[in-house]
Amino acid sequence: MNFILEATVKAVKHLYNTDIAAADINLQETRKEFEGQVTVVTFPFTKFSKKSPEQTGADIGTFLQDELVDVTGFNVVKGFLNISLADSYWIKQLYTEILPDNFAVAVPNGKKVMVEYSSPNTNKPLHLGHVRNNLLGFSVSEILAAAGYEVVKTNLVNDRGIHICKSMLAWQKFGEGETPESTGMKGDHLVGKYYVIFDKEYKKQIEELKAAGQTEDDAKKNAPLIKEAQEMLQQWEAGNEAVITLWKTMNNWVYTGFADTYKKLGVSFDKFYYESDTYLLGKDIVDEGLAKGVFFKKDDGSVWIDLTAEGLDEKLVLRSDGTSVYMTQDMGTAQLKYNDYHMDKSIYVVGNEQDYHFKVLFTILNKLGKDGAAGLYHLSYGMVDLPSGKMKSREGTVVDADDLMEEIEQKAKDEAEKRGKIDDFGEDEKANLFHTIGMGALKYFLLKVDPKKRLLFDPNESVQLEGHTGPFIQYTHARIKSLLRKAKITGNNISINQLAVEERELILALTQFPGIIQTAAEGYSPAIVANYVYELAKNYNKFYHQCPILSLEDEVLKQFRLQLSAASGKVINKAMKLLGIEVPERM
RNA sequence: GCACUUGUAGCUCAAUUGGAUAGAGCACCUGACUACGGAUCAGGAGGUUAGGGGUUCGACUCCCUUCAAGUGCACCA
Numbered sequence: 001m002n003f004i005l006e007a008t009v010k011a012v013k014h015l016y017n018t019d020i021a022a023a024d025i026n027l028q029e030t031r032k033e034f035e036g037q038v039t040v041v042t043f044p045f046t047k048f049s050k051k052s053p054e055q056t057g058a059d060i061g062t063f064l065q066d067e068l069v070d071v072t073g074f075n076v077v078k079g080f081l082n083i084s085l086a087d088s089y090w091i092k093q094l095y096t097e098i099l100p101d102n103f104a105v106a107v108p109n110g111k112k113v114m115v116e117y118s119s120p121n122t123n124k125p126l127h128l129g130h131v132r133n134n135l136l137g138f139s140v141s142e143i144l145a146a147a148g149y150e151v152v153k154t155n156l157v158n159d160r161g162i163h164i165c166k167s168m169l170a171w172q173k174f175g176e177g178e179t180p181e182s183t184g185m186k187g188d189h190l191v192g193k194y195y196v197i198f199d200k201e202y203k204k205q206i207e208e209l210k211a212a213g214q215t216e217d218d219a220k221k222n223a224p225l226i227k228e229a230q231e232m233l234q235q236w237e238a239g240n241e242a243v244i245t246l247w248k249t250m251n252n253w254v255y256t257g258f259a260d261t262y263k264k265l266g267v268s269f270d271k272f273y274y275e276s277d278t279y280l281l282g283k284d285i286v287d288e289g290l291a292k293g294v295f296f297k298k299d300d301g302s303v304w305i306d307l308t309a310e311g312l313d314e315k316l317v318l319r320s321d322g323t324s325v326y327m328t329q330d331m332g333t334a335q336l337k338y339n340d341y342h343m344d345k346s347i348y349v350v351g352n353e354q355d356y357h358f359k360v361l362f363t364i365l366n367k368l369g370k371d372g373a374a375g376l377y378h379l380s381y382g383m384v385d386l387p388s389g390k391m392k393s394r395e396g397t398v399v400d401a402d403d404l405m406e407e408i409e410q411k412a413k414d415e416a417e418k419r420g421k422i423d424d425f426g427e428d429e430k431a432n433l434f435h436t437i438g439m440g441a442l443k444y445f446l447l448k449v450d451p452k453k454r455l456l457f458d459p460n461e462s463v464q465l466e467g468h469t470g471p472f473i474q475y476t477h478a479r480i481k482s483l484l485r486k487a488k489i490t491g492n493n494i495s496i497n498q499l500a501v502e503e504r505e506l507i508l509a510l511t512q513f514p515g516i517i518q519t520a521a522e523g524y525s526p527a528i529v530a531n532y533v534y535e536l537a538k539n540y541n542k543f544y545h546q547c548p549i550l551s552l553e554d555e556v557l558k559q560f561r562l563q564l565s566a567a568s569g570k571v572i573n574k575a576m577k578l579l580g581i582e583v584p585e586r587m
Numbered sequence: 588g589c590a591c592u593u594g595u596a597g598c599u600c601a602a603u604u605g606g607a608u609a610g611a612g613c614a615c616c617u618g619a620c621u622a623c624g625g626a627u628c629a630g631g632a633g634g635u636u637a638g639g640g641g642u643u644c645g646a647c648u649c650c651c652u653u654c655a656a657g658u659g660c661a662c663c664a
Binding site: 026027028029031033034039041043046053077078079080121158161162163275300302311312313316318319320321323325326329351352353354355356357359380382383385390415416419421437445448449450452453454455456458461464465466467468469471472474475476478479482483486487512515519523527531534535538541542544545546548549550551552586587 | 604608623624625659663
């Protein structure tokens, strides 16, 4: 649509002798109830045209129609100039822009972006909240890559600390040598089981101490189990061989389990960082900050930054005993990542409960003048809530990621078998399809919502397969493929003179795809792609119902509609890939 | 208490970043060529955009305020 913008700039210059930038022109899709396909909002021009919005629109419209052969007409409603483009223009768009293989393939922009996501703790299996994180991180990576970035996907694994010691201790005390092999349990679930056991036994001890007269706070501190866990953490830090061996063993169980879950989710990483390697980093940055006067030291030796001028608080960056806190590590890790990759942007996909932490972290790195600090971004997403409220692992109200995927595949299976269209599929083929549809439903459900909003998930209603859903879009694709199996595309560059409304609207929707990718990349929002591809599928379905294809006598028109169908199928496929969703040939 | 975020149809979500009569899906009602694949399509009903004030040609969108919900305010991560 650049040619409309350029001509409008020219029109304004010519008519009103005023210079405007193309980027300042508000160009939008014409609403369905008016004639035309693109609309220029002309209200802002009245400032210098000194005429009514109607007259201004009419002036510019006339100019455009004289200037551009593809503009066949216009109408003006208040400050809206609705422009009609020739059918030949849209047909040309299909053949010269949309159908070629390089449609919506961005030229590399020479910039590198790192996306950190998932970042699990190694003491329990992944749950629904992690699922949202993983899908967001993966999809945003795909979108950025499609927008021309070189993308590095990283996972910062929280593999050390008191939480994993709790699981280790409980396993040592109550595990009786259980292993994933001996129990047949997935490694992460087995370790999670002992995390729960720890909590149960710990609570028991707290109650006992309270019964013996201690206050709740004292009991929490004095319970033997928590003391043992803290001791174990110290031994770990001291490099105690037995503790390290146990730690490695149990973490490996978890990694095997995670790998399985990641595979089912369809997410992947280019680089893993482990906190056991990074938790001591950052102290040199503390020194640097002190030298630069960005940080200050209190009498007890602790180091702080004063961010009250930025509307934040004073924040601790190093303990008085010289050990690291979360912030210290994250400063160090940011530096490590930058040293490794020298990326232009660095995205952290982390829940909104850490908004404050990242605000402080980024402010610090900017104040220190660190390279890459300007490119830091916290992709903050809302919590996933159940109808009963927040998920609480200790209260057993978490929705486990593996269970969830299994349930949804089961539902996809029930629905598919009910419809009986794939009875000739082999067993593997069926299993594959159920996974595709189930994951399509789940991923689409989680990704269609604006990341920053909290998300309500009702496990009882599970995920819908009809309406505004992933399977709706997958179905549209499968139907296009079915069509293309029955009739072959023979020619290219077929010329027809006139378009049906549905055809024009479908082409219009297709042309928007590259812009959608850019917008989604700028906003780090898979939801934009998700809502677009739904609109596109609806447009196709409308066309499909309204316009006959296979039964057509007119071979030229038939070929055109087949080409249009093929183009739609391709864009649906590409858009869904950006969401990490596969589309089937049949379903 | 302070800070940040959110509030749109009964429910789940949109709204081209300040533009036209606020749009979809689910659920509810009515229809569709003897199915080019009905996981589809067409139509109906459903709204004081949480309440109030302001800014301007124009506000779901920006500002102020009240209310409600969520999150954060550790020498935890």
